[in-house]
Amino acid sequence: MLCIALLGLLQLPPIQAAERIESDHVVITWLAPEQFATGNTTLGIHFEPDPGWHVYWRNPGDSGAAPRFSFKTENIEIGETRWPYPARLPVAHLVNLGYEKDVAYLFDAQVADAQVGNNGNVHIEADLEWLVCKEECIPGFGLLTLDRPVAAAGEQWSQAAQATLQRFDARIPQSASQSPWKVTGAHWSAADSALRVQVEPQVEGIDLDTIEAPEAFPLDGNWVDPHAPKVERSDNGFEYRFVTLPGMTASATTGLVIAADGMAWEFPEIPVAQGALNQGSGEGVSFWILLISAIIGGAILNLMPCVFPVLSIKLFSLIQTPGQGVAQSKQRLHEGLLYTAGVLSTFFALGAVFLALRAGGAAIGWGFQLQSPLVVFFLIVLFWLIALAFLGSFEIGHRLMQWAGGSQSSSSFMTGVLAVFVAAPCTGPFMGAALGAAATLPAAYAMAIFLGLGLGLALPFLILTASPALSSRLPKPGAWMERLRQFFAFPLFATVLWLVWVLAQLTGQQAWLVSGIALLLLAFALWLGQTGSKLWKLLAWILALVAIVWAGNTLNRGFGEQPGVAVDSEWAGYNAENIAAARVEGRAVFIDFTAAWCITCQVNKKVVLDTDAANAIFSEHDVLRIRADWTRYDPVITEALSVLGRNSVPVYAFYPADGGAVQVLPQILSLDMIRELVP
Amino acid sequence: MKTIKTLLRGVATLALALPLFANAAAVPGKAAPDFSVNDAEGKTHTLADYKGDWLVLEWFNKDCPYVKKHYGSNNMQSLQEKYTDQDVKWLTIISSAQGKQGYLTAEEAVKEAKNHKLASSAPFLLDTDGKMGKAYDAKTTPHIFIINPEGVVVYAGAIDDNDSANPAVLADSKNYASAALDEALAGKPVSTPVSRPYGCTIKY
Numbered sequence: 079m080l081c082i083a084l085l086g087l088l089q090l091p092p093i094q095a096a097e098r099i100e101s102d103h104v105v106i107t108w109l110a111p112e113q114f115a116t117g118n119t120t121l122g123i124h125f126e127p128d129p130g131w132h133v134y135w136r137n138p139g140d141s142g143a144a145p146r147f148s149f150k151t152e153n154i155e156i157g158e159t160r161w162p163y164p165a166r167l168p169v170a171h172l173v174n175l176g177y178e179k180d181v182a183y184l185f186d187a188q189v190a191d192a193q194v195g196n197n198g199n200v201h202i203e204a205d206l207e208w209l210v211c212k213e214e215c216i217p218g219f220g221l222l223t224l225d226r227p228v229a230a231a232g233e234q235w236s237q238a239a240q241a242t243l244q245r246f247d248a249r250i251p252q253s254a255s256q257s258p259w260k261v262t263g264a265h266w267s268a269a270d271s272a273l274r275v276q277v278e279p280q281v282e283g284i285d286l287d288t289i290e291a292p293e294a295f296p297l298d299g300n301w302v303d304p305h306a307p308k309v310e311r312s313d314n315g316f317e318y319r320f321v322t323l324p325g326m327t328a329s330a331t332t333g334l335v336i337a338a339d340g341m342a343w344e345f346p347e348i349p350v351a352q353g354a355l356n357q358g359s360g361e362g363v364s365f366w367i368l369l370i371s372a373i374i375g376g377a378i379l380n381l382m383p384c385v386f387p388v389l390s391i392k393l394f395s396l397i398q399t400p401g402q403g404v405a406q407s408k409q410r411l412h413e414g415l416l417y418t419a420g421v422l423s424t425f426f427a428l429g430a431v432f433l434a435l436r437a438g439g440a441a442i443g444w445g446f447q448l449q450s451p452l453v454v455f456f457l458i459v460l461f462w463l464i465a466l467a468f469l470g471s472f473e474i475g476h477r478l479m480q481w482a483g484g485s486q487s488s489s490s491f492m493t494g495v496l497a498v499f500v501a502a503p504c505t506g507p508f509m510g511a512a513l514g515a516a517a518t519l520p521a522a523y524a525m526a527i528f529l530g531l532g533l534g535l536a537l538p539f540l541i542l543t544a545s546p547a548l549s550s551r552l553p554k555p556g557a558w559m560e561r562l563r564q565f566f567a568f569p570l571f572a573t574v575l576w577l578v579w580v581l582a583q584l585t586g587q588q589a590w591l592v593s594g595i596a597l598l599l600l601a602f603a604l605w606l607g608q609t610g611s612k613l614w615k616l617l618a619w620i621l622a623l624v625a626i627v628w629a630g631n632t633l634n635r636g637f638g639e640q641p642g643v644a645v646d647s648e649w650a651g652y653n654a655e656n657i658a659a660a661r662v663e664g665r666a667v668f669i670d671f672t673a674a675w676c677i678t679c680q681v682n683k684k685v686v687l688d689t690d691a692a693n694a695i696f697s698e699h700d701v702l703r704i705r706a707d708w709t710r711y712d713p714v715i716t717e718a719l720s721v722l723g724r725n726s727v728p729v730y731a732f733y734p735a736d737g738g739a740v741q742v743l744p745q746i747l748s749l750d751m752i753r754e755l756v757p
Numbered sequence: 758m759k760t761i762k763t764l765l766r767g768v769a770t771l772a773l774a775l776p777l778f779a780n781a782a783a784v785p786g787k788a789a790p791d792f793s794v795n796d797a798e799g800k801t802h803t804l805a806d807y808k809g810d811w812l813v814l815e816w817f818n819k820d821c822p823y824v825k826k827h828y829g830s831n832n833m834q835s836l837q838e839k840y841t842d843q844d845v846k847w848l849t850i851i852s853s854a855q856g857k858q859g860y861l862t863a864e865e866a867v868k869e870a871k872n873h874k875l876a877s878s879a880p881f882l883l884d885t886d887g888k889m890g891k892a893y894d895a896k897t898t899p900h901i902f903i904i905n906p907e908g909v910v911v912y913a914g915a916i917d918d919n920d921s922a923n924p925a926v927l928a929d930s931k932n933y934a935s936a937a938l939d940e941a942l943a944g945k946p947v948s949t950p951v952s953r954p955y956g957c958t959i960k961y
Contacts, residue, residue, distance in 0.1 A: 141897045141958040143920045172896060172958050207923060209822075214858045215957050217822040217922030300953040324894075325785040325913060325951040 099220040103128040104210045108224050109182050109243045114154070114189045114200045115233040121156065122182035122243050123147065123204065123222065131212050132178045135164035137297055139304035140172035142215065145183065145208035152201040153228060157186040162249035163335050163342035164295060166306055169213060173304045175295060182246040189228055198228050249342060251335045255721045257343035258519050259292055259336050262315070264348045266328035273302060273322050275348065277336065278315030281519055283365030289520055290338070291316040297333030297346065301326055339521065365523060369530045376534020390566050392417065392493050392539065394559060397552050407546040413490040414543025418536040420494020425532030428498070429525045432516075449711045451584045451633045454675070455593060457499065458577045459626060461570050462597050466604065468567035470560075497535060516725075576677075583674035583709045585633050596629035648693060652706035652715055657733075660702040664735055666756065667702045671719055671729040674709040678745055679728040686747040699735070699756040783893040785913055785950035789904045790892040794850070797866035797880035802848065809906045811845040811942065813934070815916075816852060816890065817881065818859030818898040819869055821957035822922045827899060828873050830924040833916075837876035840938055849875060850882040852890030857960035859898070860885070887961040897956035901934045905941065912937035914952030 099106040109122030125133045125145070134142045136159070149156045161183060164175040189200060202224040209217050235243075254260075263276040277292065291309045296302035303321040310317045322328075331347045380389060392413075399409050516527040542548050574597075582589040600622055607618035649670070650656065660667050670687060672679040686692055696703055706715045708727050719725050722742055730743035732755050743751055783790055793803045815833070818824055827833040837847050851866065853859035861869055863883060870880040884890050893902060903912035912934065919930040937947045 138920075141954075141956060143922065143955060146921065169958050170961060207921060209922060211957075213958065213960065214820065215822060219923065323951055323953060324783075325787075325910075 096221060096223055099206070099218075099222055101218045101220060102210065102216045103131045103212075104133065104208070104218065106206065106208075106220065106222060108222065109184075109239050110224055110226060111233045111235045111239075112226065113231070113234040114226055114228045115230070116189050116191055116228060119187050119189060119233060120184055120243065120247065121187050121202075122184045122246065123206070124180060124182045124242060125177070125208070125210075126180040127178070127210050130178075131210050132167055132174065132176045133181060133208060133210055134174065134176040135295070136161045137175055137295070137299035137304070138209075139167075139174040139176070139299060141169070142174050142176065142211055143209045143217075145206065147183070147185075148205040150203040150205070153190045153198075154200045154202060155188045155190070156202070157188075160184040160186070160250045162246045163251055163293075163337045166295075166304065169211070173306070174211070175299075175304050180242075182242055184243070184246060184250060200224065200226050200228055248340060251337075251342040251344035253717070253721070254343050254345045256717075257336065257345075259315075259338070259343065261334065261336075261345050261348050264332060264350045266322065266350050268327070271322045271324050271326075273320040273328075273332065273350065275307075275318045275320070275334065276312060276315060277318060278312075279520065281365045281368060281523065282314065284520065284523055286311060286315065288522070291318075292336045292338035294318050294320075295335045295337070296320060297335060297344075298329065301329055302332060365519075368527060372527050372530035373534035373537070376531040377537050379531075379535050380538050386569070389493075389497060389539065390562075392490070393552075394563065395489070396543065396549065397555050397559070407549070410543040410546075410549050414540045416490035417494045417497075417543075418533075418540050420491035421498055421536040422494075422529055422532045424495045424498040425528045425535075426525070429516075429528035432528070433521050433524060449584070449709070451581060451589075452630055453499075454577055454581045454584065455596075455630050455633050458574055458581065458593055459596070459600065460496075461574045461577065462600065465567040465570035465574065466601065468563050468570065470564065471601075471604065494536065498532065577675075580675040580709070581633065589633060592629050592632050596625045599625035648696070649703045649705040652704055652712075652718070654714065654718070657702070657704060661733055665700055665702050666735040667704060667731075667733040668696065668755070669704040669706055669718075669729075669731040669733075671706045671708060671715065671724075671727045671731070673707065673727045676727045682728060682730075682745075682747045686749055686752065689749070691749055692752050695752055695756060701756065783895075783902055783910055783913055785910050785947070787910060789902070789908050789910050792884075792889040792892060794882045794884050794889050795863075796882050797861075797863045797870060799863065800879065802879060802882060804904075804908060807846055807904070808908060811840075811906060811938070812904040813840065813845060813847045813938070814893065814895075814902040814904070815847065815849045815877070816895045816898045816900040816959060817849045818851065818853055818957060818960065819861070819873070820858050821898045823920075823956035824898050826922055826924045826927070827916060830927055831874075832924075832927055833899070834874050834876045836932075836935055839935075841876060841878055843942065845938065845942070847877045848879060848882055849877045850884050850889060850895075852884040852887050852895060853960040854887060855885060859960055887959075890959055890961060895954075895959055897954045898959060899956055900954040900959070903934070903937055903941065903947075911941050911947050912950055913954075914949075915954045915956075918952070920955035 097108060105126045107124045107126075109124050111119065127133055134144045136144050138144050147159060162177070162181060164177060167174040167176055167178055202222075204222040204224075206220050206222055207217070209215050258280050259277050260280050261275060262278050265274045266272070267274070275294070277294065279286070279289070294307060296304065301322050303323065305321060307318040307320040310319070328350050330350060332350050333344070333346045334348060335342050335344050337343075380386070396410060396413065399406050399413070516524040519527065578590060578593050581593055603618040603622040603625070606621065607615050609615070652669070657667050657669070670679075670683070672683065674680075695701075706718060708715045708719070716725065719727075719729060722729055722731055722740070724742075728745050730745075730747060732741045732743065734741070734755075741755070743755075789804060791804045793801060795801050824833075837849075841847050851859060851861055853861075861881065861883070866881040866883060869875075875881070882889070889895075893900075895902075897915075899916050901912065901914060901916050902910060905911050914933060916934050917927075917930040917932045919926045933949055933952050937949065940947050
């Protein structure tokens with residue numbers, strides 16, 4: 079026994095790999111996966127100073143110094159340091175910019191193919207220099223090493239490391255284009271060595287008294303004093319007055335990080351004027367115009383092919399409202415209000431999820447619920463059942479009909495919920511700008527935009543139910559209703575077909591088979607359940623549940639494929655570097671932001687973009703054609719959309735060959751529009 | 758009522774502006790603030806004493822890692838030697854208050870000056886009440902000010918452009934202080950008259 083123990087001791091590596099540094103007043107560790115996968119990832123170096131001590135931001139402020147990182151790596155490439163936004167730390171008469179609790183400095187990294195060198199392991203040596211201070215400062219030097227396997231099975235993180243990483247990732251400044259704030263001018267005056275910066279909300283009409291001015295941190299510590307600027311309300315926003323280093327004249331540009339609500343945005347190059355205040359060129363869109371276009375956009379959604387059949391169910395129930403005269407009108411209005419409540423609360427819930435994800439640092443866009451295979455599968459099953467019920471294929475359909483289309487109160491509410499979910503992929507032309515703004519507005523205003531969309535969606539139905547004059551003109555119930563209801567089963571079947579196709583785009587071609595089997599089993603279960611016997615009914619329920627759970631589970635896991643919208647020779651996938659390179663060469667670029675679940679996108683593709691005529695125009699003028707597929711969540715494309723002020727598809731962007739400004743085309747294309755791009 | 762309010766506002770503005778005026782004192786292009794401080798041997802130094810001389814002021818704290826970087830490597834002493842040889846006067850000032858890091862009694866200061874092979878024009882100036890440091894708005898150790906024979910500040914800021922605490926970076930750092938002195942002594946305008954000082958906060 080002793081021998082074995084000794085042997086064990088002897089086999090210890092001679093030098094202990096320092097994956098953790100415990101130095102004076104600070105502990106430094108990695109934030110890294112337990113196991114790497116090939117491709118892009120994010121790493122962090124986590125500093126935990128003792129209570130009362132702090133470490134520094136990239137601009138450390140009056141004294142102190144930012145940590146330095148120098149990497150030696152194998153099988154991995156490490157990018158620039160990404161700095162979480164700091165806090166102002168007063169130290170005696172000075173101000174430091176840094177972190178008093180813990181902080182993780184983050185790095186984008188790219189893992190090379192596991193087969194290359196180093197036995198498929200990632201190896202990193204990080205040569206660190208840091209300064210940890212209370213009032214006195216202690217510099218530290220250390221070598222942090224990391225050795226982890228790369229495996230095809232995918233990246234694996236410990237929960238704690240991932241949580242820490244996410245906590246600081248949310249604090250990394252995003253690009254200025256995503257900011258709800260804009261910097262409209264910066265002006266330096268020699269008389270008082272003061273830099274005045276105008277910061278305004280991206281959207282006009284916001285009541286600034288209800289909003290706290292965001293914090294602003296100067297990137298340039300050599301010129302701008304780190305003390306908190308004096309902030310004053312200006313006409314359209316806030317004016318920040320920073321002190322600049324005495325004796326120094328104005329720089330041509332300066333940089334700020336602006337932080338609010340736990341998020342931050344970086345404005346790296348703000349032109350600094352001397353003399354008259356310079357004005358930003360971008361005119362803000364009034365908040366009220368956005369709200370109104372959201373309401374109009376919502377109303378237009380009623381006409382979308384995926385919404386109309388669902389609403390038709392509601393209309394039937396309205397026709398059949400029992401009673402006459404005042405009682406009937408009252409009942410109808412009651413239903414209209416409930417439907418509106420269903421729509422609004424769903425928009426509210428989606429808006430809340432949207433804002434929560436945004437606050438968490440995730441860049442997401444509208445239609446995001448259709449980027450989840452489970453949600454799509456749920457809609458497939460739902461539409462399949464409703465369509466079968468419309469055809470009269472099953473008797474227990476009463477219950478479902480009551481749920482989805484009956485005249486009970488809960489059903490009106492549920493129809494509202496359903497309408498929102500199916501309307502999402504059909505973002506109308508008016509919704510694009512409104513939703514794009516919602517992505518960058520302060521929370522309360524973003525929510526107002528969401529509710530505006532909901533109000534618009536609910537409005538036609540609400541008006542119909544609220545006006546006895548209008549609703550009395552509804553046709554009388556009769557045998558024709560049965561026939562029409564059966565007819566409406568077919569648009570719903572078409573919707574099912576379309577959703578299965580979306581699912582296949584999301585998870586892989588096997589989705590056809592899996593969802594097809596699930597639907598087959600459901601239909602069979604319905605047939606079983608039609609017999610009188612309780613046992614058969616029970617079996618039918620079990621079969622239906624097993625089918626749904628199995629298929630949902632299988633689809634949610636995916637099939638390991640990486641399908642996407644087919645990229646053929648004419649259309650290249652989205653790649654920012656290629657686009658930039660083409661623009662440098664003076665080549666025009668056309669970008670088609672699309673998604674499988676976006677019907678307008680598919681129509682435009684078939685009718686305009688993928689036609690011989692369009693191809694001829696593009697080829698003749700040597701236009702680089704890019705297809706940015708957003709069917710699944712893709713942060714790069716989400717970011718590219720937000721640069722254009724959008725977060726829904728379709729978006730068609732054209733960069734002319736002469737390097738002129740980007741043109742964003744309407745959401746419904748025509749061949750003439752393509753022709754006019756390249757006269 | 759209104760008059761009283763206006764008056765109060767005026768007083769408040771003045772009170773806020775006062776430190777600003779004080780700060781504006783040690784600014785390149787402007788007259789250097791006056792001072793009167795005893796050195797470790799008890800001799801008093803004032804700005805007027807140095808009228809007609811080029812003068813360098815250097816803030817010091819023996820326990821500050823950045824000061825150690827420049828003294829441990831002999832970088833600071835060789836600068837002091839090089840320029841005092843050219844008749845530039847060089848004063849090294851300790852503004853640490855009693856009980857704070859870097860504070861030295863006169864006796865200790867004499868000893869430290871020897872230990873550090875200090876090559877300034879006087880042993881350490883002991884600005885224990887921080888009056889001189891605050892008049893110059895000296896923020897860090899080291900913080901360098903260069904004053905011309907007319908008593909005008911020509912440089913204020915860091916010793917060099919690398920705020921690492923590692924002495925190894927000295928070889929590749931651009932020394933602002935010596936660049937400014939070389940230019941100034943040659944009668945040329947100083948190309949970098951201001952920089953952000955780096956180092957430890959002065960322990961007033």
